[in-house]
Amino acid sequence: MKVSKYLDTEPIQELPGVVKREVINTEAGAPNFCMRVFEVEPGGRTPLHSHPWEHEVFVLSGQGVVRSEKGETQIERDSVIFVPPDERHRFVNNGNEILRFICVIPLVS
């Protein structure tokens, strides 16, 4: 068993305005999926992109929108987002504080 606080994990500057922490990954012994915590600065965004794996997301704090080709939906604390494999998506922080969310992905070889 491994117990930590998420801020103990080294941050990675994923994109300008977007920091990622891999809080549970293969290094911790995870066999199937990886838990990451993202922090997006106000005005920050992830690119509109797609990939063959899913996202399972839980918003911890802040406000933003998740965009797909079908439109956008407001998200905030306690929002849950399932992004299926191959669906284009983007997260945007349109609020005044950090948008923090958990994003779980499968470990793909």
Add this chain to the structure above:
Amino acid sequence: MKVSKYLDTEPIQELPGVVKREVINTEAGAPNFCMRVFEVEPGGRTPLHSHPWEHEVFVLSGQGVVRSEKGETQIERDSVIFVPPDERHRFVNNGNEILRFICVIPLVS
């Protein structure tokens, strides 16, 4: 893409004092793993048990301990816990408010 608030998901009384919500599961289209949110009342606990799959846990609020055969560790908001397959574990709410945590498990057939 499916966007919801976690409280929109129907609660399941998993145990006395323990409520579970399957916020992302096969019904939502999840192919590999399932995201659940647990709420444990003050004094509530999950049984000391083990199973062949792992847990990836993130604590949202409240205070408690996670116990294994090696001892116990205090957990609180922003704690991250990786429970490897087959390791005995128990979550206990030893605080005065609801202990809420995300727990992700693989979809096993």
